[in-house]
Amino acid sequence: MATLLWPLFVLGNTGLENEExxxxxxxxxxxxxxxxxxxxVKRTIDAVKHAFVTKGLFSSCNKAWVHETYRYISLA
Structure with a gap:
């Protein structure tokens, strides 16, 4: 069964513009x-939520923020 985990992870880590x-x-x-x-799946949800918070808090910075916990996530 194909899953959309990877595309949703990528989309969640892009600059989404609004809450919707x-x-x-x-x-x-x-x-x-x-x-x-x-x-x-749980780790992907946590990583996407972390990306939302990080990008919201540090949107003015050009630094790439990578949290050690989310470095190795299997999206298979």
């Missing part, structure tokens, strides 16, 4: 988690 777009990504990830409760 962020909610779309999180809702789709939650639906995947309901059908396939895997650790990689």
């Amino acid at each position: 777009q962020r909610r779309f990504v999180l809702d789709r990830l939650a639906n995947i988690q309901k059908t396939r409760n895997l650790g990689s």
Whole structure:
């Protein structure tokens, strides 16, 4: 069964402009988690939420913010 985990991860880590777009990504990830409760889905949700917060707080910085916890996530 194909999953949209990788595209949603990439989309969630881009510069989403408003809350509606962020909610779309999180809702789709939650639906995947309901059908396939895997650790990689939970970690992807956490990483996307972290990206939302980080980009919201540090949007004026040009630095790439990478959290050590989310460096190695299997999106298979």
